Amino acid sequence: MDQHRLEKCNKLREMGLNPYVNSHIISSPISDILERFSKEDDVLPENEEFSAAGRILAKREFGKTAFLTIRDRSGIIQVYIKKALLSENDFEVYTLSEVGDFIGVQGTLFRTKTGELTIRAFQYRLLTKALRDLPEKFHGLKDVETRYRQRYLDLIVNNDVKDVFIKRSQIIKEIRDFFTNHGFIEVETPMMHSLVGGAAAKPFITHHNALDMSLYLRIAPELYLKRLVVGGIERVFELNRNFRNEGVDTKHNPEFTMIEWYMAYADYNILMDMIEELVTHLAKKINNSEKLEYGNLTIDLTRPWARLTMAQAIEKYGNISQDEISTYEKAKQVAQNLKITIDASWGQGRIVSEIFEAVAEEKLINPTFIIDYPKEISPLSKSKEDNPELTDRFELFVAGMELSNGFNELNDPIDQKERFQKQVDSRNAGDEEACMMDEDYIRALEYGLPPTAGAGMGIDRLVMLLTNKQSIRDVLLFPYMRNIDTI
C-alpha cells in the first residue's frame, strides 16, 4: 500500500465522502459516445451532457486544468478538467484522485485542436480509490512472474492480454455452438472420481472426510460420457477441466480444459472430418484466415488435412521402412539406434509409438492426423478389423503439438474387461499412470454401447494456436504457480 494514496483516501473521508461508493449507475459505456461522434466533422451538441465512468490511466496537469484518460470495458476517452467549471468540492475531489482510481464524470463534448473527442467535466465523482500505484505507463508490466501471479495488473496495463481472453471466450462459444448445432447435448459429469480412468496420467488425490474415502480429481470424463451414450444420449459433449499430476511446461498445466464428445453411429473418419470443419471454421471466425502465423511458422489449415498411419509417418519423417519395425526385435533395434530407453514391459506397439514420437511428432507442422495406433497403448479403442494389433484411432498434430485424440470406442465388454485387467496388472507392477478396473463401466457396456466414436481436444492448445501464443500460461488467466510466502 502506498502512503500518499492512503493519505488522500483519508482526506476524502474527512470531507465526508466515501472513497468506495456504494453505487454509481452508468447508462451507457464510453464506446457509445465514441461511436456516435466517430467522424471529426460530426456536430457536437453544445448543451447535451454525457456521462462516463472508468479507471484513470493517465493524468496530464497544467495548473488549473488537466487532461485525464479514462477507460471502461468498452473504450478510452479523454476528460478535460478545469477548476472554473467544477464545484469547489468536486475540484477538491479531483485533486485527491490519481492514476488508477475509478471516477465518474459528466459534462459536454468538445474536440481538442488535435481533433480528439473529449468530455468537458462539469461534475466529478471519485468512485473507488486505488491504494497502490500502477506499473509504469510506457513500458507496462513485463515481469512474467508478476504478470501471471497478479493477472489483474497484467490486464490493467497490457492491453493485448485482454484480447487473448476475449478470443478464448469466442472460441469456446463457437465450439459450443458447433456441437449444439450438430445435435449434441452438453453435460457435466463428476470431477471427483473414486476410480482413475479414461486416460493414462497420474491423478491428484483428495479425501472425503464424511465418507472417509479417497477421491481422485478426474484425468478425463471419458468413461462417464460413454455411460451416457449407453443411456441413449447418443450425441454428447463435455467442455471442462481435467487434472493431471504431471510436469508443468509451456504446453502443460496441471489443470487444463478439454472438450470430449461422443457420437453414436459415427466412426473415427467422421470425427476427423468434424475436427477439420470445426478448426477451419474457428480460424476463419477468429483470424479471418485459413493460414495461422504461429511463432516463426505458418500453418496452412486448408482442407483436406494429411492422414498418415503411424507407420507411414515413421517412414516419411524418420526414413525408417515399415519392414524395419515389423517385429518386436526389429523395432527394438531401431529404437536402440535412436537412443530410446526401452522398458522391459513394452511390447512392439509401445516401442513403435516411441519411435514415432522421436522421429516424426515435432515435424508435423501443418495439421496431420496420425491413424492406426497400436492396441497396446490404446486400452479404450476398438481394434482394426483387418489387424487386431492396431486400433481405429487417430491423433491430430499441429505445430508439433498433440491437439486431439479420438477413436472408435471399444464396446465389447469382454475385450474391455481384459484390457482393464492388463491396466490393473501394470498398475500393480508400479505404473502410476495405468487405469483401475471400473466394474460399473463394464456393466454399462454389457447393457450395450452402440457403435460410437469419440474424441477429445485440448482447448488451451487450440487457443494457443489461434492466438499465436507459445506458452499455455498465456492462454490461462491464472496459470499454475508455486506458492510464495510473502507478498
Place this chain on the structure above:
RNA sequence: GAGCCGUUAGCUCAGACGGUAGAGCAAUUGCCUUUUAAGCAAUGGGUCAUUGGUUCGAUCCCAAUACGGCUCACCA
C-alpha cells in the same frame, strides 16, 4: 526431477578491480488554461531475493535455499 540463466526503487532498466548504488517513468512540492510517454525545477524513495561462507570490508566472489524463465525428463 536435471542442466543453464535470472532476481537491484512501485514499474522498466543501468551499474560497480569487492569499499553498502543510479536513470527514466510513477510519487511529493513548486510553476504552467488544449495536453496526450506534456514540459521545467526541486525533493523523497533501496536489507541490491533469503541464509550462510570467504574477506579488514560482500549487493558484487563461493555455497545453499526460495521463486521465475528456457531446455531436457515426465505428460499412451
